[in-house]
Amino acid sequence: MTINSPKICYEIFVRSFCDSNNDGIGDIQGITSKLDYLQDLGIEAIWLTPIHPSPSYHKYDVIDYYAVDPEFGSLDDLRTLIREAHRRHIAVILDLIINHTSTLHPWFLEAQKSSDNPFREYYWWKNDQEIEALGIATRDISDDSQEVSPWHEIPNDPQKYYGLFYKGMPDLNFHSQKLRHEFVGIMKFWLTDIGVDGFRIDAARHIFPTWESAHNRAFWFFFKETVESLKPTAFTVGEIWAGASEIAPYYKGLHATFNFDLSFAIQELLITENDPGLINTLLKTHALYEQTNTGYIDAIMLTNHDQERIASVVGGDTKKIKLAACILLTLPGQPYLYYGEEIGMLGTKPDPEIREPFIWSNNPADPAVPRWSEIKHNGPASTKALSEQIVDPKSVYSHYKELIALRRSLTTLGQTTARDLESVNLKNDSLLAFSRGPVSDRLLIIHNLSGKAISTRLPLQYSVREVVWSHQAYWNSTAKRVQLRPYGSLIVLCNPK
Ligand SMILES: [Ca+2]
Ligand SMILES: [Ca+2]
The missing domain is CATH 2.60.40.1180 (Golgi alpha-mannosidase II)
Structure with missing residues (x-):
């Protein structure tokens, strides 16, 4: 395999991981300061949720693809993080948001000015008659979007723009060759100028909307060619929140995709304490993937930043939290731990509550613990801080560390494919x-x-x-x-x- 394929990956919700300058917001220097911790845990790659300037706390609506949000630090901070991570054999993967921008992105600010603006073609525009003729005024909600009416108005404009997730995130239109060229430049900047190791592709199944889905195949071919031409060792993992048959074709363009069905199946197993045939389902999934790409990598996880935390799913029962880790880390694939999972952090929706600050210690004055949100689920009475767990051989943390070491030491356990x-x-x-x-x-x-x-x-x-x-x-x-x-x-x- 020419690509780097890390065995144990770790998702960091940047705002909540570690604060380096005591402003209450997790940041890039904070992550750098915890690389020794991550290396000691056995992590081989970190995926950072978006770091670009954005009006939201989660930053999945980008306004500048070439910068780091000042809340999180600077480009130099990121260069340092990458250098220090590589010194510890940890890859750095960025979230690439190619489906949509913020409405505040300069492209959209231009595009909304008039129908003949040169940036108009970067987005999707239709008038009511066209929307009605195609029967696309409304959509069924999906696991990844609750938006029913994806067409949004601009005052005094007869055309509406398409925003699948919500009106603040207009979808990009990759029919535009100019836009494709923009993204080639963006990917080149991060992969070759800055030196990141790859991308997690947000909302990959939505690049072309449903009525244009025939164009997806060519798009992903273009994407793969672009990544390979820029950096042959770069790694890509896609978010395709769908069933196996819909995911499978994406393996033509991506090295890995997240297995959401498996995540929910493991949760179901833990809740019902009953196995309805998880392995046979997984084998069928892999058979589908293999038809597209024999080198498929199944990116497996218990949960991510869009799902209720596994510890809460199992009612905070430490025995089951440990069992969840045992199941995940003995299955084939490329496991992704969601930060805090290794200390049994709790969290249920709404979203900010599944993204609470990492509990480095229970010292209320610990400057490393971000303070941007109120801690509702992980107070001292419910979640033991890392500082306590790290010295306790029976802790959830010690359990994770042991399992990760086991998985890395046994070739069979660490296999990503499941033949x-x-x-x-x-x-x-x-x-x-x-x-x-x-x-x-x-x-x-x-x-x-x-x-x-x-x-x-x-x-x-x-x-x-x-x-x-x-x-x-x-x-x-x-x-x-x-x-x-x-x-x-x-x-x-x-x-x-
Ligand atoms: Ca900070
Ligand atoms: Ca789209």
Whole structure:
């Protein structure tokens, strides 16, 4: 593989991670100051949520693609972050927002002036008759957008503009060759001038709107060619919040895509304590991906910045928080941890509450903890700070660190593709069991999803050579049974059969 393919990635919501200058807002120098922490945890790539100037706290509506928002620091700060990250073998991936801009972006400020403005073609414009003729005045809400009426008015303009997410984010129109040229320049700037290692592509499934979706294939070919020509080692991971069959074609243009279905399936497993066939679903997904690209990378996660935090999904139960980590970090793919997951941070919607400041310590005067938002979910009574967890071998943090080290040390566990993944039927829906790896060194992985202790025999084709790792579980070699305490996990190496 010519691209860099990090084994363990980490999503940083920049505003909430670490504050370096005591203004209450997480920033780039703050991230640099925590690189030792991330390296020690075992992280190989960080994905930063958008850092460009923007009127919003989340910055997914960009007004300047060539700058760093002063709230977060400067370009020099970013150069330093990249240099220091690379020194620690950590890749830096930026969020690339190509679907839309802010209405305050100079392109849109120009475009809205008149229908013959040279920037008009950067966006989508239609009058009411055209919108009606195409039947596109309204849309069904989707997981990633609640907007029902995506056409928005400009005073005294007979045409409306298209903004899929909301009126403050007008969609860009990549029929415009001028706009494509702009983005070639933007990608070149970050990949080659500044030296980032790749991009996470926001809203990748929405680049062309539904009535123009036939143009998507050519667009992603153009995108791939552009990235490869600028920096052959650059890595791309796309947000395509949809099912596997819709995601699969994107592997022609992107190295990786996020597996949202898997994220929700793992959550469902944890809530119901029952496996409806997760591995078989995953195998079908991978078969679809493989048809498009045999080098597909399945980007797997428990949650991201748009989903309720996993610790809250499981009701704050530490045993289940640890089980969630066990499941994610034993499945094939490229795992993405959402900052704070490794200390069991809580959070439910609305969005700012799933993006709360990282709890470095419970010292209310700790300048590293951002103070931009009120902390509702992660006060001292509910979330143990990292400073406490880091010295506690039984903490959620220590559990994550151990699992990450395990995944990085075992080639089979760290595989991104799943050609040798198999579901193992132990005839008990409270168990999630699967095997991975070559016949000579096959790993059998068993998770107890339930609050009951379970003892089980193994199918005949699996004979245990050694226990590789266990958490609340053991192999009873005399009775030839696997013993799992509630929410326990066991990984064993099997003899070839
Ligand atoms: Ca700051
Ligand atoms: Ca779009």
